[in-house]
Amino acid sequence: MTRVVVVGDLMTDAVARARYALARASDTPAIVTMHGGGSGANIASWLAVEGAEVAFIGRRGADITGRNRDMELMGYGVDARLVMDPERPTGTCVVLVTHKGERTMLSDPGANAALSSEDLPRDLFNGGGHLHLSGYTLINEGSRDAGMAALDMARRSGMSISVDCSSSAPLERTGAEPFLEWTNGAKLLFANADQARVLTGRDEPEAAAKVLTAWFPQVVIKMNADGALWYTNGRPDPVHVAAEPVDRIIDGTGAGDAFCAGFLPSWLEGKPPAESLSAGCRLAAKAIAHLGARPRL
Numbered sequence: 001m002t003r004v005v006v007v008g009d010l011m012t013d014a015v016a017r018a019r020y021a022l023a024r025a026s027d028t029p030a031i032v033t034m035h036g037g038g039s040g041a042n043i044a045s046w047l048a049v050e051g052a053e054v055a056f057i058g059r060r061g062a063d064i065t066g067r068n069r070d071m072e073l074m075g076y077g078v079d080a081r082l083v084m085d086p087e088r089p090t091g092t093c094v095v096l097v098t099h100k101g102e103r104t105m106l107s108d109p110g111a112n113a114a115l116s117s118e119d120l121p122r123d124l125f126n127g128g129g130h131l132h133l134s135g136y137t138l139i140n141e142g143s144r145d146a147g148m149a150a151l152d153m154a155r156r157s158g159m160s161i162s163v164d165c166s167s168s169a170p171l172e173r174t175g176a177e178p179f180l181e182w183t184n185g186a187k188l189l190f191a192n193a194d195q196a197r198v199l200t201g202r203d204e205p206e207a208a209a210k211v212l213t214a215w216f217p218q219v220v221i222k223m224n225a226d227g228a229l230w231y232t233n234g235r236p237d238p239v240h241v242a243a244e245p246v247d248r249i250i251d252g253t254g255a256g257d258a259f260c261a262g263f264l265p266s267w268l269e270g271k272p273p274a275e276s277l278s279a280g281c282r283l284a285a286k287a288i289a290h291l292g293a294r295p296r297l
Contacts, residue, residue, distance in 0.1 A: 055079035066084065230273040240277075
């Protein structure tokens with residue numbers, strides 16, 4: 001099985017799920033949980049639990065939460081290559097989930113913003129491997145050079161590359177043109193419908209996917225309850241797979257990361273796009289049906 005090297009963000013998520021409509025400027029009963037997060041770390045964790053050989057490169061603070069996240073990753077079977085930042089805390093994200101399930105995230109990248117090219121272990125960049133880069137690494141100005149260096153090292157070593165757009169609002173602030181230039185050479189792009197719209201100006205995921213193949217040989221658009229699609233240039237139509245049904249929805253935080261982790265191993269083995277999409281949708285449904293952005297052992 002191809003080894004996957006994930007470069008990205010490591011966070012602690014504080015998830016507050018409101019029981020009722022938010023009472024602005026007052027109190028609203030909620031269920032609050034704390035657990036590991038960060039798009040890159042989530043994907044690495046799910047990959048490891050699903051049996052992939054995976055290494056994660058990131059940065060954490062010299063604090064108890066950073067130590068917990070480090071141990072958590074190793075417990076999942078991830079080869080965690082975390083650099084300890086002596087000044088910045090481990091990143092934190094406050095996730096506000098309304099009673100209807102809508103999520104709003106307030107992110108403090110902390111140590112993630114100091115990830116540098118010197119933090120990238122050269123021994124992990126070898127031909128035959130695969131690099132998955134969290135878009136947050138490029139969107140955050142402080143870690144951008146590290147993301148660019150990782151992409152360059154992967155290209156030079158002959159690794160295949162995938163990139164996840166990560167989040168629509170910061171992507172829009174960064175700008176579509178720079179992001180597309182930075183990720184030139186990646187074989188596979190993951191985006192959700194909102195992120196695809198930011199990059200292309202197209203509202204329809206199918207149209208956006210076709211535009212994006214001008215930059216990426218293959219594009220996957222995640223569409224929440226509508227499933228996901230895959231497209232490559234030259235095909236008349238995208239391959240579309242419906243979302244997996246779920247008996248219960250506890251928390252959708254990290255479901256898109258789980259989808260990527262489900263899709264990648266199948267895709268790296270050269271299986272048909274529909275099979276890879278189905279694998280991604282199955283793992284996303286599994287993530288939605290339990291509490292927390294990462295798997296539980």
